Amino acid sequence: xxxxxxxxxxxxxxxxxxxxxxxxxxxxxxxxxxxxxxxxxxxxxxxxxxxxxxxxxxxxxxxxxxxxxxxxxxxxxxxxxxxxxxxxxxxxxxxxxxxxxxxxxxxxxxxxxxxxxxxxxxxxxxxxxxxxxxxxxxxxxxxxxxx
Numbered sequence: 013x014x015x016x017x018x019x020x021x022x023x024x025x026x027x028x029x030x031x032x033x034x035x036x037x038x039x040x041x042x043x044x045x046x047x048x049x050x051x052x053x054x055x056x057x058x059x060x061x062x063x064x065x066x067x068x069x070x071x072x073x074x075x076x077x078x079x080x081x082x083x084x085x086x087x088x089x090x091x092x093x094x095x096x097x098x099x100x101x102x103x104x105x106x107x108x109x110x111x112x113x114x115x116x117x118x119x120x121x122x123x124x125x126x127x128x129x130x131x132x133x134x135x136x137x138x139x140x141x142x143x144x145x146x147x148x149x150x151x152x153x154x155x156x157x158x159x
Contacts, residue, residue, distance in 0.1 A: 039069075040101060041067045041071070041102070041103070042067065042098070042100055043065050043066065043067040043068075043071075043097075043098045043104060044065070044066055044067075044095065044096060045063050045075070045094075045097075045098070045138070045156075046063055046064055046066075046094065046095060047063025047064075047075075047077055047138075047140075048063065048091060048092050048094065049061035049077060049079070049090065049091040049094065049140070049142075050089070050090040050091075051090075052088045053086055054086050056080075056081075056082050057079065057080070057081045057082065057083065057152060058078075058079065058080050058081075059077075059091075060076070060078045061076075062076055062077065062159060063075050063077055063094070063096075065098075065107060067104050071103070071104040072104070073104055073159075074158070074159040075107075075156050075157065075159055076156075076157050076158070076159045077154070077155070077156055078154075078155045079113070079153070079155070080152050080153060081152015082152065083152075088144055089143070089144025090142045090144060091140035091141070092140070092143075093140065094138055094139065094140030095139055096136050096137065096138035096139075097136070097137050098135070098136050099133070099134055099135040101134055107134065108157055108158065109131050109156065110131060110153040110155045111129035111130060111131040111136055111153060111154040111155070111156070112129060112131070112153060113127065113152055113153060122141070122142075126138070126139045129154050
């Protein structure tokens with residue numbers, strides 16, 4: 013009787029362990045983004061644009077980008093051929109949402125920008141070049157959504 017109970021418990025334990033094996037977390041993936049943005053500011057700052065996110069696990073998505081914020085800022089600018097790099101994530105779905113941002117900027121004519129933003133445990137580092145006339149500092153959010 014005791015040996016049957018032990019055998020049943022062993023079989024149940026093996027079945028549970030085998031079931032857990034299929035739910036192991038996926039290896040982290042690295043994603044990058046290429047984008048263009050255009051916007052203006054007069055105390056309130058707004059920009060919008062589009063881009064493409066590509067991950068090393070084969071996932072990709074066309075995205076819409078919107079920035080909003082406020083501060084002491086004035087001007088008009090564009091970013092062309094921007095490049096972003098996300099921190100390692102489990103799935104491309106983690107990149108969507110609003111990132112906290114803060115920046116200081118000054119430029120006339122051709123300019124470049126670099127910034128790091130966070131959304132929970134996901135961070136985005138981006139660089140870009142563009143044209144514009146702007147000066148100031150602002151705080152706000154950088155939102156990425158599916159296009």
